[in-house]
Amino acid sequence: MKKRTIFLQFALAASLVFSTIASAASAASTKDIPIGGSGQMEMVGTIEPTILSVTMPTFVPFNISSSITYQNKVVSPRINVKNNSNVPVQIDVAYTKVNLSKIKDAQWSNTGTVKENQIAIGLKQEEIENEMPETLAHAKWLKANVAQDTNVMILDANQKGAMYVVGTLGQKVSENATFNVTPTFVVSRTSID
Amino acid sequence: MSKSKKRVLIVAGIALLLAVTISVCYFIFTKNSKTDLVYDDNATTGIMPGTDIDKRKEELQEMLDRSMIAFSINTSPVFINGTSEGNLLIENPGNNAKLLKISIQINDTEEEVYTSNYLKPGTYIESAKLDKVLEKGTYDATAYFSAYEEETGEYIGKTGAQIAITVQN
Numbered sequence: 001m002k003k004r005t006i007f008l009q010f011a012l013a014a015s016l017v018f019s020t021i022a023s024a025a026s027a028a029s030t031k032d033i034p035i036g037g038s039g040q041m042e043m044v045g046t047i048e049p050t051i052l053s054v055t056m057p058t059f060v061p062f063n064i065s066s067s068i069t070y071q072n073k074v075v076s077p078r079i080n081v082k083n084n085s086n087v088p089v090q091i092d093v094a095y096t097k098v099n100l101s102k103i104k105d106a107q108w109s110n111t112g113t114v115k116e117n118q119i120a121i122g123l124k125q126e127e128i129e130n131e132m133p134e135t136l137a138h139a140k141w142l143k144a145n146v147a148q149d150t151n152v153m154i155l156d157a158n159q160k161g162a163m164y165v166v167g168t169l170g171q172k173v174s175e176n177a178t179f180n181v182t183p184t185f186v187v188s189r190t191s192i193d
Numbered sequence: 194m195s196k197s198k199k200r201v202l203i204v205a206g207i208a209l210l211l212a213v214t215i216s217v218c219y220f221i222f223t224k225n226s227k228t229d230l231v232y233d234d235n236a237t238t239g240i241m242p243g244t245d246i247d248k249r250k251e252e253l254q255e256m257l258d259r260s261m262i263a264f265s266i267n268t269s270p271v272f273i274n275g276t277s278e279g280n281l282l283i284e285n286p287g288n289n290a291k292l293l294k295i296s297i298q299i300n301d302t303e304e305e306v307y308t309s310n311y312l313k314p315g316t317y318i319e320s321a322k323l324d325k326v327l328e329k330g331t332y333d334a335t336a337y338f339s340a341y342e343e344e345t346g347e348y349i350g351k352t353g354a355q356i357a358i359t360v361q362n
Contacts, residue, residue: 049267049280058340058350059260061253068246075246077254084263094335094353132250186335188355189268 053084054187056091062165064119065175070134074121076165078130083155090190091153091161093123097182098144106173108144112136114170121167121181123152132164139166142183154190260349262340263289265317266356274362275326280319281307283336287315291349292341297323297356300333306358314343323358332358 063075083089100106100119109120122139133139140150153161265284272279285293291314297307306325309318339351 049282050269051265051282052268052354052356053263053265053284054354055261055263056352057257057260058262058338058352059257061256063249063253075249075253077250077257079257080261082263084265182350184337184351184353186353186355 050087050189051085052087052089052187052189054089055080055082055084056185056187057081060165060183062121062167064121064167064169066169066171066173071136071168072133072166073169074132074165074167076132078126079123079163079165080160081153081155081162082160083158086157088154088156088190089187090151091155092186092188093140093142093148093150093152093183094186095147095184096142096144097180097184098142099180102177103174103179104177106179110141110143112139112141112168114168116170116172119167119169119173119179121165123163123183124166125153126162126164129162133166136166136168142181152185260340262291262293262338262352264293264338264352264354266295266336266354268355269357269359271359271361272323272327275328275360276322278320278322279358281321282317282319283309283312284317285312285314289314290343292343292346294339294341296337296339297334297358298337299358300335306334311341327358327360329360329362332360334358 057079060079061077064073065075066073068075081091098108100108103119105117107115107118109115109118112120112122114120120141122136122141124133124136124139127133140152142148143150153163155161263286265282265286267280267282270279270281283295285291292311293309294311295307295309295318296305298305304325306323306327307321308324309321312318334356335353336356337351337353340349341347342349
């Protein structure tokens with residue numbers, strides 16, 4: 001009986017000693033690492049440049065003829081534009097060089113409405129895939145030899161788009177000549193929602 | 194003068210005369226063919242009635258596809274001062290198959306502040322100095338990319354990109 005009491009006393013004493021050590025260790029750990037501290041760590045932020053990356057044409061050939069039966073008298077290739085950037089972009093026409101000197105008495109129309117001796121050329125976004133527009137509705141008209149800021153397309157990041165040349169000409173415009181229309185496309189990070 | 198010498202001289206003279214005649218004719222005819230092109234007044238521009246419009250569209254598409262270019266540029270290059278290099282990051286990708294030449298113009302003044310030489314496909318300019326010294330400030334500018342045939346150097350066309358140049362000091 002005496003032996004049993006001694007054993008119990010020893011066990012109780014041992015458990016008290018170990019529990020005190022564990023408690024002290026726990027308190028010491030909490031004290032060493034203050035909550036929210038960052039010590040000497042340095043944070044370095046780098047601003048990555050925004051790269052504009054696009055694929056677009058530098059030259060747009062087209063034919064125009066009054067013999068075409070639709071409102072749109074232009075045969076146009078599909079003008080493909082691809083935004084390879086990680087930001088949305090817009091495509092604008094900044095300037096259009098027009099030379100009608102080889103067509104006698106012909107004049108340019110900036111509005112799309114033509115008199116009998118006028119020509120109008122514009123751009124129109126694709127509405128039906130791989131089909132040239134038949135009408136001139138929603139066309140953006142090119143202004144001759146003056147600075148302009150006409151948006152023709154907006155593309156999200158990594159998106160493709162397509163548009164066509166459209167146009168019309170008056171009845172008295174001679175088709176027995178060539179003329180040059182050279183729009184300059186400018187791409188930028190979009191500021192249009 | 195011996196007979197054989199006379200014969201040699203005559204043959205040489207005839208040969209010289211022939212050479213001169215051929216040269217003169219060559220220059221006259223080649224000059225005419227390049228500069229005096231006579232266009233037929235009877236030819237009509239436009240699509241010949243009965244011509245397949247789809248076929249014409251295919252031809253135009255081929256021409257347009259040949260003029261396509263890809264390019265990359267930093268939209269906001271930074272220069273520490275007016276004479277330091279800035280991170281233009283202009284690229285002519287390897288799949289372009291065209292030479293590119295870049296010109297940067299300030300929008301307000303139309304002053305050209307940078308021109309590159311030709312960039313081969315698969316090359317890029319990481320940083321460069323401007324050709325004109327700009328004061329401290331931010332300038333809206335347009336970078337024009339002119340494309341040229343890689344083999345012949347023939348001009349194809351140009352396109353542009355809006356950028357904002359920052360000069361810090």
